[in-house]
Amino acid sequence: MTDAAPPPGAAGRDKAIGRAVVGAFVALVVVTGAVLWSTDARDDVPPDDVATPTVGPPVDEVDRDERASQVLQSLGVAWLHADETAFVDAAGASRAAHQWAGQVYDALADLRVRWIDLRYVAVDPETAADPLGFTADVEVRWELDAGPAHQIYRTAPVMISLRFSYNGDRIDVVGLDGDTDDPVPVWLAGPVDIESTDGGTCIAVPEGVDLDTCAALLDVAADDLANIVSTEQTANRPVVVMVPNTDSTAAMLLGQEADDLTQIAAVTTTIDGSSSVQAPAEVVVNPTVFDDLSRRAAQLVMSHEVTHAATGATASSIELWVAEGFADYVALASGRIPVERAASQILSYVRKHHPPEHLPTAQEFSAHRHGLGRTYEAAWLIFRMLGAYYGDDSVVDFYDEVRTGTPVEDALLDTIGLDLDGLTAAWQDYLTSLAFGVS
Numbered sequence: 001m002t003d004a005a006p007p008p009g010a011a012g013r014d015k016a017i018g019r020a021v022v023g024a025f026v027a028l029v030v031v032t033g034a035v036l037w038s039t040d041a042r043d044d045v046p047p048d049d050v051a052t053p054t055v056g057p058p059v060d061e062v063d064r065d066e067r068a069s070q071v072l073q074s075l076g077v078a079w080l081h082a083d084e085t086a087f088v089d090a091a092g093a094s095r096a097a098h099q100w101a102g103q104v105y106d107a108l109a110d111l112r113v114r115w116i117d118l119r120y121v122a123v124d125p126e127t128a129a130d131p132l133g134f135t136a137d138v139e140v141r142w143e144l145d146a147g148p149a150h151q152i153y154r155t156a157p158v159m160i161s162l163r164f165s166y167n168g169d170r171i172d173v174v175g176l177d178g179d180t181d182d183p184v185p186v187w188l189a190g191p192v193d194i195e196s197t198d199g200g201t202c203i204a205v206p207e208g209v210d211l212d213t214c215a216a217l218l219d220v221a222a223d224d225l226a227n228i229v230s231t232e233q234t235a236n237r238p239v240v241v242m243v244p245n246t247d248s249t250a251a252m253l254l255g256q257e258a259d260d261l262t263q264i265a266a267v268t269t270t271i272d273g274s275s276s277v278q279a280p281a282e283v284v285v286n287p288t289v290f291d292d293l294s295r296r297a298a299q300l301v302m303s304h305e306v307t308h309a310a311t312g313a314t315a316s317s318i319e320l321w322v323a324e325g326f327a328d329y330v331a332l333a334s335g336r337i338p339v340e341r342a343a344s345q346i347l348s349y350v351r352k353h354h355p356p357e358h359l360p361t362a363q364e365f366s367a368h369r370h371g372l373g374r375t376y377e378a379a380w381l382i383f384r385m386l387g388a389y390y391g392d393d394s395v396v397d398f399y400d401e402v403r404t405g406t407p408v409e410d411a412l413l414d415t416i417g418l419d420l421d422g423l424t425a426a427w428q429d430y431l432t433s434l435a436f437g438v439s
Helices: 061-080 084-091 095-110 212-226 247-254 295-311 320-332 344-352 372-390 392-403 408-415 420-435
Strands: 113-123 133-145 152-154 158-167 170-176 193-197 200-205 240-244 266-270 281-285
Touching (some): 193 212, 295 392, 320 372
Parallel strands (some): 240 281
Antiparallel strands (some): 133 158, 266 281
16 A cells, blocks of 8 residues: 555546436346247247246356455555556446446545545345346445645445446446445545635535535634634644535435434534544535525534534534534524524523423434424523633533543533533523523
8 A cells, every 4th residue: 555645636537427326327228039939830849848048147156246346456456556547447348337437536536535445245135136237235445634734544444335237247336326324435426526715625416516605604614613712622623514416415425314314404423424533524414404594594504513523523422412502602602693593492482381401311402303493502502601601711621521521510510610400500590581581
């Protein structure tokens, strides 16, 4: 393996080969000629004795697995040597294989991925007898520069499904196929566009998605964060925002079902879904929800998610009310959205009923739970109260201690001087004061 990064772009390729086709298939049409039997010519062969031809895979299981494994190994070697022609040829001889490999190569180059490893695991039994091709589980790892200091990060393995097709005596790889529980690497999701700003990097998935809005929101989000958290604390965590074209693409990048994102405008995670503290974070926008937001609401979401990414919350077991409340504390500190509007659901609840009896629980942050917005608002107002009474520095210190593993009550006592009962009582009083206009 060499540490030399491949060129930032793929030389000699026309990148305008069309939008990515996720889960591309090679369509092979088998035409069977009609054979008309004449009783005059073949009256010695009864019709019932005529054998019906059967069609199956052209190779046995062992040969199939070995060939597919060799295809994947050859792709890795070609990328290591920054050899585009060898990479495209390694994928196969068909047009579909060439198109898929060209898109992957360009994406790898654009994203400056240093090294890839694709390992054949097992065929999907439901496709094993398909005469046209098969789907197989493939373990993928990759390596990239993970920050401004060019730290090298090698990902945890993720499992994806790739479609292979039979092409004469060859086996071609032609694209993604099937669902996966792991996040799909963005370089396998199709051609990408990239726009960098002072606040971070926006990546269109696939290319052609407008990035101007993302870039503008990202710059403001970086300013919002810098107003609360010192840049020294976030400098080594560059922010990357994925902007997919559909909710299904967003779900694929996250390793989730699209149905799980119905109330979610964006999600922050690590690029490989791991909890490694070295894993770079990425924000994945869900366009189905995000694109319908007003500009102020979209800014709130972006500043919230950037706070998660830049402070390392994705690789922490931090309690959700702390993570979500602090992210909204940063996002709403500018006052662009008045508190009465930003906390309308929880304040309405307090007016109709009473303040919540306890701090927000992890269960209440479930994506499908009724009252999710109210839960986020309640968590934010814990931090708004702490900031009003104790100042930004104490709030940041409390958050950092919890994020780095200190139990919540210990961190609270150490930085604020309250225990959990005291915090809960003060928060309930604060909610009541806001709801009924008590200064």
